[in-house]
Amino acid sequence: MNDAPAAPAPVIPAAYFGERVTWVHHWTDRLFSFRCTRDAAFRFRAGEFAMIGLMVNGKPLVRAYSVASPTWDEELEFLSIKVQDGPLTSRLQHVQVGDTVLIGKKPTGTLVTDNLLPGRTLWLLATGTGLAPYLSLAREPDVYERYEKVVVAHTVRQVAELAHRELFERDLPAHEFLGEIVAGKLLYYPSVTREPFRTQGRITDLIESGRIFADLGLPALDPAHDRVMLCGSEAMNRDCKALLEGRGFVEGSNNSPGTYVVEKAFVTK
Numbered sequence: 001m002n003d004a005p006a007a008p009a010p011v012i013p014a015a016y017f018g019e020r021v022t023w024v025h026h027w028t029d030r031l032f033s034f035r036c037t038r039d040a041a042f043r044f045r046a047g048e049f050a051m052i053g054l055m056v057n058g059k060p061l062v063r064a065y066s067v068a069s070p071t072w073d074e075e076l077e078f079l080s081i082k083v084q085d086g087p088l089t090s091r092l093q094h095v096q097v098g099d100t101v102l103i104g105k106k107p108t109g110t111l112v113t114d115n116l117l118p119g120r121t122l123w124l125l126a127t128g129t130g131l132a133p134y135l136s137l138a139r140e141p142d143v144y145e146r147y148e149k150v151v152v153a154h155t156v157r158q159v160a161e162l163a164h165r166e167l168f169e170r171d172l173p174a175h176e177f178l179g180e181i182v183a184g185k186l187l188y189y190p191s192v193t194r195e196p197f198r199t200q201g202r203i204t205d206l207i208e209s210g211r212i213f214a215d216l217g218l219p220a221l222d223p224a225h226d227r228v229m230l231c232g233s234e235a236m237n238r239d240c241k242a243l244l245e246g247r248g249f250v251e252g253s254n255n256s257p258g259t260y261v262v263e264k265a266f267v268t269k
């Protein structure tokens with residue numbers, strides 16, 4: 001018989017919910033997803049991020065993560081890179097079902113439809129883990145009431161990094177409630193830069209060359225009708241911003257809606 005007392009449950013600081021991991025999926029050696037339970041009091045708008053992490057040496061170690069699940073989901077989902085010497089992701093990549101993760105109680109962010117003026121087509125442009133907020137937005141019925149078309153354009157280095165490709169290509173069109181809502185409206189446009197794939201190249205080049213518009217059968221970006229969200233690396237955001245502003249797009253924010261909004265795909269370590 002072991003009389004040792006059970007390890008005390010970790011004390012969760014008041015700014016966080018302690019949630020239980022329910023699912024982990026490793027896409028590649030650089031990318032993984034996990035799901036956890038959701039406190040009934042955790043409310044967010046599709047596209048927002050929260051501070052997420054682990055208790056390390058009795059203290060919270062957290063980074064900003066976009067919520068990848070829709071607002072109606074009873075669980076929460078996140079998409080993360082893995083960096084072997086990254087302070088958080090070197091640990092977070094080892095989470096297992098049943099482990100406790102910290103979820104900050106105050107989600108926020110700019111990638112919300114309220115920050116955009118009404119328009120015809122919503123372009124959701126991402127590189128890498130920048131896809132996360134769009135995984136939430138693309139499953140939100142309200143988004144399809146606001147826009148005639150919703151384009152999710154995801155660019156990654158390798159085909160295996162096209163996380164959730166099957167969600168867009170197979171599961172959402174067949175979904176019992178969302179299938180009808182997204183039919184004819186949701187367009188998924190994956191591209192790959194460092195391996196052969198049906199669409200190769202950076203999103204900036206695909207826009208400049210006009211290829212993305214030809215492939216999708218949509219007119220070239222125009223601030224009169226199009227609304228754009230950007231979520232990628234600093235370099236991607238900077239180059240896309242310049243491209244959009246060169247075409248007359250104006251950045252929106254929480255107090256003044258515009259024709260595009262931008263947020264960094266935060267965690268790089």
Ligand code: A2P
Nearest residue numbers: 127128155156157193202203204233235236239
């Ligand atoms: P590339 O392979 O040409 O660098 P990362 O994994 O480094 O975050 O990159 C994710 C994707 O973003 C890659 O396909 C990468 O293309 C692309 N990318 C990197 N920088 C830019 C940029 N300035 N504009 C557009 N896409 C970019």
